[in-house]
Amino acid sequence: MSPNILLFKITLLFYFCATVLYLVDVIGRQERFGRAARWVLLGGFVVHCATLTARFLATGHTPVSNPYEALSFFAWSIVGIYLLFDLRYRISVLGAFCCPLALVLMIAGSAAPKSVGELNPVLDSWWFPVHVTLAFLGNAVFAIAFVAGVMYLLQERMLKSKKFSGLYFRLPSLNTLDAINYKCLTFGFPLMTMGIISGAVWANSAWGGYWRWDPKETWALITWFYYAALLHGRLSVGWRGRRAAIFAIIGFLCLLFSFLGVNWFLSGEHTFEALRGR
Secondary structure, X not given: OOHHHHHHHHHHHHHHHHHHHHHHHHHXXXXXXHHHHHHHHHHHHHHHHHHHHHHHHXXXXXXXXXXXXXXXXXXXXXXXXXXXXXXXXXXXXXXXXXXXXXXXXXXXXXXXXXXXXXXXXXXXXXXXHHHHHHHHHHHHHHHHHHHHHXXXXXXXXXXXXXXXXXXXXXXXXXXXXXXXXXXXXXXXXXXXXXHHHHHHHHHHHHHOXXXXXXXXXXXXXXXXXXXXXXXXXXXXXXXXXXXXXXXXXXXXXXXXXXXXXXXXXXXXXXXXXXXXXX
């Protein structure tokens, strides 16, 4: 077993244990389990950093060229962004939603082929790590917005129905969740913008044109306009609360299609096969 695969499995175990601890914290209202989950998740993130480093050393490029690598990198991005938000808000229940999402991505990645492949020579540029890192971090920030949106709708529904489960007492206020949603938008949108710009510069150096209307590029542009409209609505029209939460959820679903659906269901120059020159 290669060091990368071993580290990947250890990371998966850490994330699984953290997920269980977060769920025990939320369901059983045992805050000490939430504190333990935070440390376990942090330990898993450190091992995950080592996993990606080992993969980079094995392949010689940023590890996102196949589903196994890309799903792992996306999970790493989500956990890293969540830990940063946790430093600011200290809401363990947020981890009870983010950690399972990262775990699902890791499990899906573990089922994908793990063979080491070379990057398409045409795409071998220092713009590659810049572009993919900005894009994945932006997606991860919007994943947090998605989670905050789901939590907002759950909280609002319980308040309106006056049927309070144990989860209600662990969820933060609607104002806090809306603030997290807005904060994600203000951080995620610039990251997405810089990711698209760096991708355009990279495309020009690789293919001689900044924009080729590849399916991935088209969906990225659609998603960018969507989030631009959402940001404009929040700043100019005053969109808040339920509407902003629903839009954040829809936006993340569009991101998932742009990230996975385009690669698996459409052809183009941004598919995993194209990245490996096949």
